[in-house]
Amino acid sequence: MSIKYCSSCGEKVDGSVKFCPNCRSTSFKYHVEPAKVKPTLIQSLFYWQYNGKFILSRSKTSAILLFIIFAFAAVSSPIPAGMILLGLIVSLIVYLAGYLVHILKGRPTDAQLENSDLGFIADLKNMFFFWQNKRTGEYVLSKTKILTFAVYILIALIAMGSNRVTIGASFLVSIVFTAPVYAVGFVVHKLTNPNPENPRIEQKPKKPKVEKKRQEPIPEPTPTPEVSIDEFEDYRRELVRVKEVYAKKETHARELIDKKFEPPQMTNTKFVSVVDSSTKIFNKEADSISSIISLATEKTPRVEEQINKKFEVLNSLIDKMDDLINELVLSLDSSKKDDVHGLLDEMENLVDSVKNYE
Structure with missing residues (x-):
């Protein structure tokens, strides 16, 4: 059943009526119910769903990526089963902590939902390298995330080159050193600029100051004819x-x-x-x-x-x-x-x- 709203009084009415039963107006705003969408496997694993719209979940993505890193490290580990079990435990803790934050934060803004679900690769790129403005949904490049990623790769390469740490373990070691870097940058971001704006957008020029003149009588405005509803x-x-x-x-x-x-x-x-x-x-x-x-x-x-x-x-x-x-x-x-x-x-x-x- 279609739904529409009266433009005059805001009354919610059935889409088939010709006039508002409350104020008899014939002007309406129409509301289209969103189509129900079945989530794909990728959306079920990595996304949260809000009334048919999807947004990438940091907790789900982090937990899955952590488990993959542990599984990769288990290949060269003397106790692979123990490494896999440890990976499951750590991933579960990360997911539960992220899920608790997800529940406490509540529903994302409409602007965030409109600028999400752009494709799994694009959403991963935005999550790892950009901040999102909650009011506008705009993505702005994050210096903190880029620095964290660069430090992570650098430490991983150093660990691999030391011949003391396996390739898989080097990625785990890198997390220990880069996590504080990201945490500090995240706190600074939230305290100083939680809703960043793209600097390439031109700012409106300031209006020049106008000297005050002697006030003169303001002429009465000429009445304009009303526009017909029809x-x-x-x-x-x-x-x-x-x-x-x-x-x-x-x-x-x-x-x-x-x-x-x-x-x-x-x-x-x-x-x-x-x-x-x-x-x-x-x-x-x-x-x-x-x-x-x-x-x-x-x-x-x-x-x-x-x-x-x-x-x-x-x-x-x-x-x-x-x-x-x-x-x-x-x-x-x-x-x-x-x-x-x-x-x-x-x-x-x-x-x-x-x-x-x-």
């Missing part, structure tokens, strides 16, 4: 229509993907990620249209031009979703051979074309 009604109706069309096609596409490639196949994950990207862009552009319609004071040519451009993006995304559905329907025909590689090539082109709209 002035943007055609755009509102069109936005409702394209949202309904896209929602149906998105649901159909997800059903066909699950039917053709049962989860957790890698192919299923790839197709679902394309649909998720398309839906994310669609909702962003649709919300932008709603904001313009709600905030515009009059229907000027420039306002109409911006709205029409965004409607072109929405319709293009609907066409791309049609292409995806047609490819999946044709590939389901048992009389034809499954050409997965050709279908993936088509989807790669779809991803590239969708990214051009961002």
